[in-house]
Amino acid sequence: xxxxxxxxxxxxxxxxxxxxxxxxxxxxxxxxxxxxxxxxxxxxxxxxxxxxxxxxxxxxxxxxxxxxxxxxxxxxxxxxxxxxxxxxxxxxxxxxxxxxxxxxxxxxxxxxxxxxxxxxxxxxxxxxxxxxxxxxxxxxxxxxxxxxxxxxxxxxxxxxxxxxxxxxxxxxxxxxxxxxxxxxxxxxxxxxxxxxxxxxxxxxxxxxxxxxxxxxxxxxxxxxxxxxxxxxxxxxxxxxxxxxxxxxxxxxxxxxxxxxxxxxxxxxxxxxxxxxxxxxxxxxxxxxxxxxxxxxxxxxxxxxxxxxxxxxxxxxxxxxxxxxxxxxxxxxxxxxxxxxxxxxxxxxxxxxxxxxxxxxxxxxxxxxxxxxxxxxxxxxxxxxxxxxxxxxxxxxxxxxxxxxxxxx
Ligand SMILES: Cc1ncc(COP(=O)(O)O)c(C=O)c1O
Numbered sequence: 001x002x003x004x005x006x007x008x009x010x011x012x013x014x015x016x017x018x019x020x021x022x023x024x025x026x027x028x029x030x031x032x033x034x035x036x037x038x039x040x041x042x043x044x045x046x047x048x049x050x051x052x053x054x055x056x057x058x059x060x061x062x063x064x065x066x067x068x069x070x071x072x073x074x075x076x077x078x079x080x081x082x083x084x085x086x087x088x089x090x091x092x093x094x095x096x097x098x099x100x101x102x103x104x105x106x107x108x109x110x111x112x113x114x115x116x117x118x119x120x121x122x123x124x125x126x127x128x129x130x131x132x133x134x135x136x137x138x139x140x141x142x143x144x145x146x147x148x149x150x151x152x153x154x155x156x157x158x159x160x161x162x163x164x165x166x167x168x169x170x171x172x173x174x175x176x177x178x179x180x181x182x183x184x185x186x187x188x189x190x191x192x193x194x195x196x197x198x199x200x201x202x203x204x205x206x207x208x209x210x211x212x213x214x215x216x217x218x219x220x221x222x223x224x225x226x227x228x229x230x231x232x233x234x235x236x237x238x239x240x241x242x243x244x245x246x247x248x249x250x251x252x253x254x255x256x257x258x259x260x261x262x263x264x265x266x267x268x269x270x271x272x273x274x275x276x277x278x279x280x281x282x283x284x285x286x287x288x289x290x291x292x293x294x295x296x297x298x299x300x301x302x303x304x305x306x307x308x309x310x311x312x313x314x315x316x317x318x319x320x321x322x323x324x325x326x327x328x329x330x331x332x333x334x335x336x337x338x339x340x341x342x343x344x345x346x347x348x349x350x351x352x353x354x355x356x357x358x359x360x361x362x363x364x365x366x367x368x369x370x371x372x373x374x375x376x377x378x379x380x381x382x383x384x385x386x387x388x389x390x391x392x393x394x395x396x397x398x399x400x401x402x403x404x405x406x407x408x
Contacts, residue, residue: 090104201342256386370399
């Protein structure tokens with residue numbers, strides 16, 4: 001296929017696409033493993049993985065083959081019928097997990113919408129009164145549709161879209177007294193990311209979720225964890241809640257579940273899942289044969305290729321290298337994260353930057369062929385594919401080091 005030049009794509013985008021994204025000035029056309037190429041043939045090391053979507057790297061041959069084969073058989077058939085790959089995917093995700101039932105959709109925001117509806121219906125069925133409050137965290141991110149947007153504790157995203165849903169309360173993340181006060185007998189659910197991603201890669205204290213679990217249990221509220229960004233091995237465990245020694249009642253997944261193909265999921269314990277009955281929740285595309293085949297291929301490949309073990313090794317190399325950079329560079333204030341979900345907190349000590357430092361660093365990296373992103377003005381986020389190699393980590397660290405030197 002002939003590729004349009006980046007300038008041509010830029011013009012088309014400006015003319016025809018709604019202006020909802022600040023896009024970097026490159027047009028990506030090809031990917032393989034941890035690398036992508038733009039329309040002019042420039043190569044980039046992708047340390048963002050499409051924001052944690054291409055967990056197994058770009059165009060993993062097993063995923064490509066599974067999608068190609070299924071596309072020639074049956075892409076879609078509606079949830080009015082049984083779907084083999086959907087049933088097998090649910091079994092593969094649930095067996096060995098604390099959850100019993102799955103609902104499939106197409107994205108993270110939809111998975112959270114499903115979770116909010118499930119929590120409210122469960123509270124109603126279980127407690128027999130309207131008990132609708134959902135407690136979420138400030139700086140959280142749960143999606144852009146109105147329910148998930150209301151759950152998102154970043155008020156700048158709410159602006160101009162009101163009225164939003166009623167019955168949401170926000171607490172500072174990793175603050176036990178605050179959540180203890182907020183969770184009451186009116187609370188249907190607490191919805192939290194195990195590690196806040198879009199909010200700046202914040203890992204809570206080791207005992208935080210243990211206390212949150214107790215607080216929920218005390219009043220009979222359910223605990224839902226949004227694993228859309230952290231799930232599917234990103235933090236070195238299949239699901240990030242496993243780091244905290246607790247079991248949530250439900251989790252939401254999306255992003256890397258399909259290895260690049262859109263799919264979302266809500267997994268829940270049986271007594272909660274049971275409140276959904278035919279007609280209570282649905283989606284046209286969710287759980288279709290093509291998406292579920294892609295996700296099954298992701299799970300099989302993770303298993304066959306020992307991906308979780310590899311993440312542990314790669315994570316040690318990445319954090320080790322970043323800590324070394326930090327020791328040499330006073331402009332790195334902190335390295336945060338778990339597994340291959342990393343935030344570099346930078347500080348502009350001499351006030352030299354004309355723009356937010358994280359933005360300048362991410363742009364500097366892009367110019368040198370490394371894709372990362374700025375999640376806040378001062379946090380640069382790295383989400384390399386889980387298959388990233390040691391030499392690629394070294395290459396990325398060299399670029400980050402050079403860019404830090406040139407920026408400050
Ligand atoms: C934790 C979390 N939840 C939900 C979402 C929304 O997912 P989607 O963009 O697939 O709707 C995101 C997206 O970044 C996320 O990071």
